Amino acid sequence: MSDEQRVRVEVVDGVADVRLARQEKRNALDPAMFEAIVRTGEQLRSDPSVRVVVLSGDGPDFCAGLDFGSFRAMAGGERLSASAQLPPDSGPAQATGQRAAWMWAELEVPVIAAIHGNALGGGLQIALGADLRIVAPDARLSVLETRWGLVPDMTGTQVLPELVGRDVAKELTLTGRFVDGEEAVRLGLCTRTDPDPHAAALALAREIAARSPHAVRAAKRLLDLAGRVDLATGFAAEQAEIGALIGSPNQVEAVTAEFEKRPPTYAEVPAGTSSRALTTIDGRPLSHPRGRPRP
Missing domain, CATH: 3.90.226.10 (2-enoyl-CoA Hydratase; Chain A, domain 1)
Incomplete structure (x- = not known):
């Protein structure tokens, strides 16, 4: 079937x-x-x-x-x-x-x-x-x-x-x-x-789905880390994710659309690329919070 x-x-x-x-x-x-x-x-x-x-x-x-x-x-x-x-x-x-x-x-x-x-x-x-x-x-x-x-x-x-x-x-x-x-x-x-x-x-x-897809995926990754890694790693992950988001096209669009009081138009996340922000933290490899090796 x-x-x-x-x-x-x-x-x-x-x-x-x-x-x-x-x-x-x-x-x-x-x-x-x-x-x-x-x-x-x-x-x-x-x-x-x-x-x-x-x-x-x-x-x-x-x-x-x-x-x-x-x-x-x-x-x-x-x-x-x-x-x-x-x-x-x-x-x-x-x-x-x-x-x-x-x-x-x-x-x-x-x-x-x-x-x-x-x-x-x-x-x-x-x-x-x-x-x-x-x-x-x-x-x-x-x-x-x-x-x-x-x-x-x-x-x-x-x-x-x-x-x-x-x-x-x-x-x-x-x-x-x-x-x-x-x-x-x-x-x-x-x-x-x-x-x-x-x-x-x-x-x-x-x-x-109306939110920035990059921010939504980053938020899911960070919340999945909670309780599965030590606090230092979790806090470092926050900074890695926010650093990757600030000034990115979708983050700029979120701010611009909010000030212009219009629905945002976001770019899609290319398949297989969205997890790379957390490949390493402070030079240390970080596994996927749910266990899958990162690409």
């Missing part, structure tokens, strides 16, 4: 509207879906017109987790996700499921997940790869793996504690209990609720 059949993408005015498109199976994850998700992310990474990504699911659910066929295969010791055909990758996520979740974190542009219905197990872990999560109040979220005799293996064990704290992450993981959207926000699992999360995510994406 082609990527286009499992994941649909529409880019309008810098906003990529990405939809998991297997609604007859509640957007469940099988090898073809894993392949489509990863290849879609690679496509977005190389598209300089994309400034923000909105990730959602067609039909009644965001993503109900692994396809039942995967669980049946596990009974015989088989791991179907390993059969997905993916290009090599140099980032920290190497397993198929990990790549499907972590690639959203590694995109240099902001990613907003719009969650409705069920976001369970692997589906929740994919949502955790986003920078922001807008959730319907009645959505159902669960770190479901222990109910199947498994553990989260799509980056969730490393990402979840950062969002909700180690103790809450353990409670959610060890019990596999369900939380609704309201509780998910209280716990820090999601950013905010909205009765129409997809519309809210698109509105937020358009607001972000």
Whole structure:
């Protein structure tokens, strides 16, 4: 099955509207879906017109987790996700499921997940790869793996504690209990609720896309560093980024448009170039805050 059949993408005015498109199976994850998700992310990474990504699911659910066929295969010791055909990758996520979740974190542009219905197990872990999560109040979220005799293996064990704290992450993981959207926000699992999360995510994406793409990407890089590097490195990174931005064409345009009280017109960020401001700090190499080596 082609990527286009499992994941649909529409880019309008810098906003990529990405939809998991297997609604007859509640957007469940099988090898073809894993392949489509990863290849879609690679496509977005190389598209300089994309400034923000909105990730959602067609039909009644965001993503109900692994396809039942995967669980049946596990009974015989088989791991179907390993059969997905993916290009090599140099980032920290190497397993198929990990790549499907972590690639959203590694995109240099902001990613907003719009969650409705069920976001369970692997589906929740994919949502955790986003920078922001807008959730319907009645959505159902669960770190479901222990109910199947498994553990989260799509980056969730490393990402979840950062969002909700180690103790809450353990409670959610060890019990596999369900939380609704309201509780998910209280716990820090999601950013905010909205009765129409997809519309809210698109509105937020358009607001972000109206800012300088260089500044937005730099801000994401700096915020991703927080808590992952020492303060001296983080403070030095701030200065490296601000030094690269001050006087740059898009920064000048931001100031000019503000004073002239008109919408700014920004130049796009060429693919593969926007991360170079932080290649080194004080002569020391700096790895990508999410783990991918810099170009």
